[in-house]
Amino acid sequence: MLAIWLAVIVIAIAAEVATSLQLISIWAACGGLGALIAYLCGAELYIQIVVFFAVTFILLALTRPLVRKLTKNIKNTPTNADMNIGKTGTVTKIVDAADGVFRVHLAGDEWSAKMSDESLPEVGASVRVERIEGVKLIVTPV
Numbered sequence: 539m540l541a542i543w544l545a546v547i548v549i550a551i552a553a554e555v556a557t558s559l560q561l562i563s564i565w566a567a568c569g570g571l572g573a574l575i576a577y578l579c580g581a582e583l584y585i586q587i588v589v590f591f592a593v594t595f596i597l598l599a600l601t602r603p604l605v606r607k608l609t610k611n612i613k614n615t616p617t618n619a620d621m622n623i624g625k626t627g628t629v630t631k632i633v634d635a636a637d638g639v640f641r642v643h644l645a646g647d648e649w650s651a652k653m654s655d656e657s658l659p660e661v662g663a664s665v666r667v668e669r670i671e672g673v674k675l676i677v678t679p680v
Contacts, residue, residue, distance in 0.1 A: 539577050539586065546570035546590070561605050569594030622667050626680055627651075629663045642675055651675040 550567035557563070572593035573586040581589070627644030629651075638658050642651040642665060653659060654668050654676050665677035 539583065540574070543570050543574035543577055543586070543590075547574065561602075565594045565597045565601070568597050619670055622649075622675070623669060624667060626664055626666050627675075627677070629659045629661050629665060631661060632658065639674075642677065644675070649673075649675045651677050654678050 547567050547570040550563045550570060553563040554561070554567065569590040569592075573590035576586045576589040622644055625644060627642040627649070629640050630643045630648065631641040633639045633641060633650065635658055638652050638656055640651055640659065640661075642649045644667065650673065651665065652674060653665075655678070657679075659665060659679060664680040666680050667675050668678055669676045
């Protein structure tokens, strides 16, 4: 069991590092540590499992609200694509009239776009970026 609890701890820490320290799996690592301590004290397997889940969920319940409160005020840095929101582009080509998909030239790049109201603009029309869904601009006429 020593190897299993060590593996749980290592995997949980690796998952935490892989998620850029978003505090997703750190509680499982702490639960694994609690279960490891229970094992070293000679506890039965079912006690170790209970300790693992108890420590994990108690720490989650006690610390997650605090972590959310502390990280709530951290500003998200917009990506390059997000910086296009509010900018104006020009419709260059209708790609699929049935689905309302067209191309927009914006800040030196060509983007796939749709109108927010499901209409279809004319080629050459100016549109303003309202939001980005996936890799598609959602625009409104200017």
